[in-house]
Amino acid sequence: MRIGLLTGGGDCPGLNAAIRAVVKQGLGEYGHQIIGFRNGWKGVVDGDVVQLDRANIRNILPQGGTMLGTARFHPHSAGGMEQVMATLEAERIEALICIGGDGTLNAAQKVAEEGIKIVAIPKTIDNDVYGTDLSIGYHTAVNIATEAIDRIHTTAESHNRVMVVEVMGRHAGWIASAAGIAGGAEVVLTPEEPFDIEKIVKFLRHRHKAHANFSIIVVAEGAAPAKGSAMDFEVQLGQYGEIIAGAIGERVSKEIQERTGFDTRLTVLGHVQRGGTPTPTDRILGSRFGVAAVDAITQGQTNVMTALRNDEIVLVPLEEIAGKLKTVPDELLRVAKALA
Numbered sequence: 001m002r003i004g005l006l007t008g009g010g011d012c013p014g015l016n017a018a019i020r021a022v023v024k025q026g027l028g029e030y031g032h033q034i035i036g037f038r039n040g041w042k043g044v045v046d047g048d049v050v051q052l053d054r055a056n057i058r059n060i061l062p063q064g065g066t067m068l069g070t071a072r073f074h075p076h077s078a079g080g081m082e083q084v085m086a087t088l089e090a091e092r093i094e095a096l097i098c099i100g101g102d103g104t105l106n107a108a109q110k111v112a113e114e115g116i117k118i119v120a121i122p123k124t125i126d127n128d129v130y131g132t133d134l135s136i137g138y139h140t141a142v143n144i145a146t147e148a149i150d151r152i153h154t155t156a157e158s159h160n161r162v163m164v165v166e167v168m169g170r171h172a173g174w175i176a177s178a179a180g181i182a183g184g185a186e187v188v189l190t191p192e193e194p195f196d197i198e199k200i201v202k203f204l205r206h207r208h209k210a211h212a213n214f215s216i217i218v219v220a221e222g223a224a225p226a227k228g229s230a231m232d233f234e235v236q237l238g239q240y241g242e243i244i245a246g247a248i249g250e251r252v253s254k255e256i257q258e259r260t261g262f263d264t265r266l267t268v269l270g271h272v273q274r275g276g277t278p279t280p281t282d283r284i285l286g287s288r289f290g291v292a293a294v295d296a297i298t299q300g301q302t303n304v305m306t307a308l309r310n311d312e313i314v315l316v317p318l319e320e321i322a323g324k325l326k327t328v329p330d331e332l333l334r335v336a337k338a339l340a
């Protein structure tokens with residue numbers, strides 16, 4: 001079979017492990033041909049292809065990023081659907097493996113509706129893809145954010161400061177909750193729970209008087225103040241509806257400084273969370289998803305997403321997950337609060 005492969009949306013560590021697994025399983029186990037599209041859906045529209053063989057994937061396992069390149073590009077909204085179909089036909093693609101987050105998977109669902117056989121693989125450091133316990137990249141991002149919080153902890157204590165750490169997470173606070181718990185943050189702010197700055201200020205005053213003269217506040221970039229609370233405002237989005245990095249962190253840190261008088265500093269972790277070498281967990285997850293995707297196509301199971309559930313790889317119908325979001329469960333949010 002001729003199988004197409006693309007990585008779309010924001011990059012993350014572990015993508016190369018999945019690419020490598022698709023190529024190895026495809027070529028070695030079944031004798032398929034694997035056709036890579038460069039820069040996600042844009043490469044499909046532009047017909048930008050590379051035939052993948054063992055030489056292409058040598059030494060990519062520990063490397064961050066994606067050797068295929070990626071782009072934030074949605075063919076259906078960019079009017080490129082006809083071109084997608086034309087390229088897939090010209091390249092005689094019999095099935096397409098799409099590695100991506102919500103945007104890429106929504107596009108995959110649209111392409112599947114046009115009759116193309118699709119198997120999706122979930123990736124995003126935000127971990128908000130519905131239907132899977134884990135997405136590629138999340139584990140590494142939590143490691144990076146935790147290490148950063150550990151480092152910030154020591155300087156916070158030395159200087160008696162409030163340190164605000166903004167982490168990624170547009171729609172869900174997975175990184176904030178996990179790294180907040182692992183790094184021992186005093187306050188964790190997530191999109192799931194709109195916050196009240198007055199309550200935070202009260203807590204900080206009490207803590208700095210009674211317990212310790214420093215605090216760590218982890219803020220997900222998509223966190224927002226509660227309607228009607230003291231800091232009520234509309235979160236500003238960029239021209240494509242994207243989050244403006246540092247915006248909420250800056251606002252929170254300024255309000256804390258002004259309301260408490262405590263010396264406050266902001267660190268925006270930004271794309272550091274998406275870079276560098278993947279953890280073993282992400283390498284293993286990417287490898288398992290890659291092998292499962294090729295197996296699924298070979299067995300005629302398509303229009304599905306590979307997913308991790310209870311440590312088993314399963315296939316979930318694409319239409320069940322497209323357009324949905326996996327938010328942080330109450331239990332994890334409660335742990336983050338209980339340990340503050």
Ligand code: F6P
Binds near residue numbers: 243
């Ligand atoms: O990959 C998801 C994500 O990490 C979001 O949390 C963040 O808002 C966004 O990517 C940033 O993307 P870009 O690389 O386009 O700035």
